[in-house]
Amino acid sequence: SEAPRFILSIDPRDAFPELPREFTLDQNYPNPFNEGTVIPFSIPLEAQVSVTIFDVRGRVVEKLIQDKQYFAGQHKLNWLASGRSSGIYFCHVQIGNKYFTRKMILLR
Numbered sequence: 001s002e003a004p005r006f007i008l009s010i011d012p013r014d015a016f017p018e019l020p021r022e023f024t025l026d027q028n029y030p031n032p033f034n035e036g037t038v039i040p041f042s043i044p045l046e047a048q049v050s051v052t053i054f055d056v057r058g059r060v061v062e063k064l065i066q067d068k069q070y071f072a073g074q075h076k077l078n079w080l081a082s083g084r085s086s087g088i089y090f091c092h093v094q095i096g097n098k099y100f101t102r103k104m105i106l107l108r
Helices: none
Strands: 036-043 047-055 060-070 073-080 087-095 098-106
Touching: 036 047, 036 087, 036 098, 047 073, 060 073
Parallel strands: none
Antiparallel strands: 036 073, 047 060, 047 087, 087 098
């Protein structure tokens, strides 16, 4: 068999410039926060997402979502830290086989 003379590579995201180009977990806002905070993340392709909040000792505080299917785009989750004490928390996000963590500060 003969080797191809050229290879054509098409990036479908070029047709949709409003879609993110990479998987990201942006910093929550406000940070520090008092009662609630917004957790923004972006995904370039449809994917399963899990979001877990941990305390500074690594204990699970709350599972916000577990294996939920999200379409490509920018997304925001709200976390209400009602009844939680002041301190450092970590937002751990799994998007497909990628993992991201951000530090969040709760001040009462």
